[in-house]
């Protein structure tokens with residue numbers, strides 16, 4: 345197991361892990377990671393997040409109900425927030441397609457038109473990819489947009505903290521397709537929105553999914569540097 349001792353190591357070795365070993369993670373270790381994640385910045389230190397941590401029989405019972413809802417197509421009719429677009433505009437559509445090709449095609453060997461094969465992989469989300477710990481992250485609705493920014497910071501901090509203790513994670517927006525099922529298993533206050541799930545545990549390094557490496561656009565594609573005073577003429 346690689347020892348992650350710097351922020352840079354944690355950033356560079358974090359990846360979405362989709363194959364876990366059943367090795368349990370002690371509750372004290374999960375609590376430590378959550379305490380670190382809670383050091384995240386939030387607007388006015390409002391700390392609008394809550395987490396629900398499921399292990400053992402609680403996780404198994406949730407996974408069973410999620411898988412049943414998935415198999416029978418019982419997706420929620422309405423979402424509490426929109427995690428992604430119905431129709432992605434460019435350049436996101438192409439990036440998403442590239443990601444799908446490398447996950448399903450290059451890594452799993454599932455053809456683009458193999459709908460059943462793709463579904464067979466996707467369904468593994470609902471067992472948290474075999475991770476011993478399943479986390480449900482929620483935030484307060486009041487106000488939601490700011491709280492979602494804070495939730496993102498918490499989520500990233502949790503994923504990096506996990507690397508610091510030799511664990512891996514996968515954020516899972518797919519779980520909210522079945523948010524009513526989640527609400528039956530964990531006690532989410534009415535004024536909270538379920539942001540996503542997080543699978544947490546030890547990676548199964550021998551699984552072919554552990555070879556998946558995602559790429560990133562270069563800094564020059566998203567950063568603009570200014571060193572001279574500039575005044576842009578407003579249009580309209």
Ligand SMILES: Cc1cc2nc3c(=O)[nH]c(=O)nc-3n(C[C@H](O)[C@H](O)[C@H](O)COP(=O)(O)O)c2cc1C
Pocket residue numbers: 358359360361362443469514515516517518519540558
């Ligand atoms: C909010 C959020 C939700 C995600 N939901 C899922 C999911 O439901 N299932 C999944 O396999 N990956 C999910 N991912 C992982 C992304 O696909 C992944 O972060 C992206 O492809 C980049 O790859 P990397 O995390 O390995 O660097 C999610 C990531 C984020 C940040």
